[in-house]
Amino acid sequence: MLRHSLFCLFTIAFAGTAQADIQHAKKLLDADRFEEAFEELWPAARSGNADAEELIGVMYAMGLGVERDDQRAFDWYLRASMKGHPGAQSGVGWYYEIGRGMPAPDLVRAYMWYTLSAIGGDPDAAISLEEVVKKMTREEIDQALLMVADYKVWLYPFR
Numbered sequence: 001m002l003r004h005s006l007f008c009l010f011t012i013a014f015a016g017t018a019q020a021d022i023q024h025a026k027k028l029l030d031a032d033r034f035e036e037a038f039e040e041l042w043p044a045a046r047s048g049n050a051d052a053e054e055l056i057g058v059m060y061a062m063g064l065g066v067e068r069d070d071q072r073a074f075d076w077y078l079r080a081s082m083k084g085h086p087g088a089q090s091g092v093g094w095y096y097e098i099g100r101g102m103p104a105p106d107l108v109r110a111y112m113w114y115t116l117s118a119i120g121g122d123p124d125a126a127i128s129l130e131e132v133v134k135k136m137t138r139e140e141i142d143q144a145l146l147m148v149a150d151y152k153v154w155l156y157p158f159r
Helices: 002-030 034-046 050-062 070-081 086-098 107-120 125-133 138-155
Strands: none
Touching: 002 034, 002 050, 034 050, 050 070, 050 086, 070 086, 086 107, 086 125, 107 125, 107 138
16 A cells, blocks of 8 residues: 555656656747757656657657657657647648658548547647548548547547
């Protein structure tokens, strides 16, 4: 019992510290202090914090304090996306829609990730969905909806 209580206290304290670090990193990003922000985010991202992972993805996607690297950006976005981070899911959807850093665009996967992002609460995801659907066939949309159903129960079991 004591071990469990200590573990819970440690987990709560660590989560609070990580959130404070991420908030500080966001302030550094707003101040264009990108290298410092990256240093602040890196430990939390490496520890699996989805907010930090998504921000590292943004930094690689835009070349903020690091050399722009679409592959690394996509990988960081994908890590956070698989944890249900709506902003990162929109990022993955954008990479699939545009096809940047990929052999070709994949509108089915773009639609899937934008839909999951909308389910997660990203307000911009609906706009992205409206745009990508204009480029798709009915068969592609149906295929994407099947994939959404597969992922939704895992990422958002209560929605």
